[in-house]
Amino acid sequence: MTQSVEIRKVESKKDFRAFFKFPWKLYRDDPNWVPPLLSMRRELLDKQHNPSWEYLEGDYFVAWRGDEPVGTITAVINHRHNQFHDENIAWFGFFETIDDPQVAHALLDTAYQWAKAKGCTAIRGPQSFTTHEECGLLIDGFTPPVILMPYNPPYYQTLVEGAGFHKVMDVYSLYYDHTPEEHEKLGNAKRIEKITARIARQHNARVRTFDNKRRKQDFQLFKELYNTAWIANWGFTPMTDKELDALINSLGMFLDPRTAWFVEVDEKPVGFMLAVQDLNIILKRAGARPGTPEWITLIKALWHWKIRPKADVLRVPLMGILPEHRNKGLDVLMYSELRNVLSDPNLPYRALDCGWILETNQDMLGTLISIGMRIYKTHRFYEKTI
Numbered sequence: 001m002t003q004s005v006e007i008r009k010v011e012s013k014k015d016f017r018a019f020f021k022f023p024w025k026l027y028r029d030d031p032n033w034v035p036p037l038l039s040m041r042r043e044l045l046d047k048q049h050n051p052s053w054e055y056l057e058g059d060y061f062v063a064w065r066g067d068e069p070v071g072t073i074t075a076v077i078n079h080r081h082n083q084f085h086d087e088n089i090a091w092f093g094f095f096e097t098i099d100d101p102q103v104a105h106a107l108l109d110t111a112y113q114w115a116k117a118k119g120c121t122a123i124r125g126p127q128s129f130t131t132h133e134e135c136g137l138l139i140d141g142f143t144p145p146v147i148l149m150p151y152n153p154p155y156y157q158t159l160v161e162g163a164g165f166h167k168v169m170d171v172y173s174l175y176y177d178h179t180p181e182e183h184e185k186l187g188n189a190k191r192i193e194k195i196t197a198r199i200a201r202q203h204n205a206r207v208r209t210f211d212n213k214r215r216k217q218d219f220q221l222f223k224e225l226y227n228t229a230w231i232a233n234w235g236f237t238p239m240t241d242k243e244l245d246a247l248i249n250s251l252g253m254f255l256d257p258r259t260a261w262f263v264e265v266d267e268k269p270v271g272f273m274l275a276v277q278d279l280n281i282i283l284k285r286a287g288a289r290p291g292t293p294e295w296i297t298l299i300k301a302l303w304h305w306k307i308r309p310k311a312d313v314l315r316v317p318l319m320g321i322l323p324e325h326r327n328k329g330l331d332v333l334m335y336s337e338l339r340n341v342l343s344d345p346n347l348p349y350r351a352l353d354c355g356w357i358l359e360t361n362q363d364m365l366g367t368l369i370s371i372g373m374r375i376y377k378t379h380r381f382y383e384k385t386i
Helices: 013-026 038-045 079-085 101-117 155-162 180-185 189-202 212-229 241-252 280-286 294-307 330-343 362-370
Strands: 006-009 056-065 068-078 089-097 122-125 137-140 166-177 205-209 260-265 268-277 313-321 351-358 374-385
Touching: 006 101, 013 038, 013 056, 013 068, 013 089, 038 294, 056 089, 056 101, 068 079, 068 101, 089 101, 089 155, 101 122, 101 155, 137 155, 155 374, 166 362, 189 205, 189 330, 205 330, 212 241, 212 260, 212 268, 212 313, 260 330, 268 330, 280 294, 313 330, 330 351, 330 362, 351 362, 362 374
Parallel strands: 089 122, 313 351
Antiparallel strands: 006 056, 056 068, 068 089, 122 374, 137 374, 166 351, 166 374, 205 260, 260 268, 268 313
16 A cells, blocks of 8 residues: 655755755666755755845745655745736746656645645746746756756656646757767858858957956846846846856856857947856766765866866857847857857867757747757746646
8 A cells, every 4th residue: 555645844954854865865876867066956945045035935845755755846936027027926846756646746736735825826837946047847858967957857747747737838958069070061161151251241240258357347248138138038037136146156167268258249249158068067977965075076076177077068058139139140150159169179168058948939949950959958847727
């Protein structure tokens, strides 16, 4: 006889430890999962430290069978999102479960009932905790995730849909694995060079790299362009100053100035692209886990990052063009620079991930596919009406 499932809100240090450690139990035999640094996960979950909690309201829950944790979930109201989009919804996130419909449905129903008690009209997810962090359920492309992208087992889709949730939006990640031969045929390299030259002349545009000597000013420029460029995107909520600072500080630690660009028109910045090393390649080898002092993990990470470098994949987590300058091909200018980085034998980068991109953003998808990239992962947002 199957033991019943009990869902309990996280209220004690013991409860929090169970919530915190559960992924290491769930994914211990999954070769694709990348364990985060303990400090990263702790800071993300800490309501006093994570700047998003200035406008979030929510609770953490753990599913138990007897004394054994078998799943986790969060239920959250993002008040900034609701104000910005004129909605009244809640979000579920940190959804992790064994392959058991009883456990999954109990977790999702707990989040649903929480949202209902708060007067929300729907619950959407997964999202942990905002669109600026890990979000979406992986439904296609079950390979190791790149930095800041989520991963989950294939059975999650069946469990979520079986609990009455339906698709709201798919987002895609695209990939390019560089070889000299591929570079030459990459959308016809010579043709792309001619196109970029024509775009630059037509709009008096140029691309400049991130200036490490004026690091503070360029990061400030990134921040200003980011919130403006993304403002009309589905699900996007502008970051607060503290959130942007935290994101820039974390990405800035690993930024290679040669992989960050601004596009200028008439010498005025109108767009940007920020590519960073996929540090998940490093974290995978470092193998962080509860009970192991983090200094040991960091030494392993440093070895695989600096001493014997392994991170040869770039990810583009941030990119945007101001609305009034879209559909002019300016994004192609920056992607052309990215192609040059991948083909430079003096640089370590040989592959590229661009994601996530909304399924409705056909212009961007078309641009990336035309220069030789392919869709290799799909993440899905789900919703259940209350």
